[in-house]
Amino acid sequence: MNITTFWNRVKVLIKAHNFDQIKFAAHIGIPLNTFKGWIHYNRIPDVLTAYDMAAALGVPLDYLVFGKENDTTEEDKKKRSAVKEAAARILDDIGLINSLF
Numbered sequence: 412m413n414i415t416t417f418w419n420r421v422k423v424l425i426k427a428h429n430f431d432q433i434k435f436a437a438h439i440g441i442p443l444n445t446f447k448g449w450i451h452y453n454r455i456p457d458v459l460t461a462y463d464m465a466a467a468l469g470v471p472l473d474y475l476v477f478g479k480e481n482d483t484t485e486e487d488k489k490k491r492s493a494v495k496e497a498a499a500r501i502l503d504d505i506g507l508i509n510s511l512f
Contacts, residue, residue, distance in 0.1 A: 414453045420475050422450075424468040439463045 425435050436446040441460065449456055456464070458472075465472040473479045 414455055416478065417455060417475055418450050418453070420478070421464065421468070424470065428468060435467070439467050 425432065428435075430438065432446060433443055436443045439460065440463070441456075448454070455461065461475060462472050465475050468475075471479075
């Protein structure tokens with residue numbers, strides 16, 4: 412993944428949605444200085460924030476990260492399914508732990 416390309420895609424989509432950095436940062440619930448720092452220092456946000464960014468911009472997270480609109484191969488679909496299943500198990504485990512307290 413090329414981090415600069417990630418931010419180039421984000422910037423193009425921000426303009427396409429008639430946002431500016433101030434409005435976009437507020438829209439996804441992060442401080443403007445944090446957003447600007449990520450761009451300036453070429454840092455990728457955590458996965459949940461990156462997902463929120465993609466959703467706010469109307470694209471899949473894969474597009475921001477890899478430039479892909481959709482899963483293009485059966486292997487990609489299997490990987491995505493495995494990740495979703497693992498995430499569901501983790502969330503179930505967290506629910507069990509929280510119920511103990």
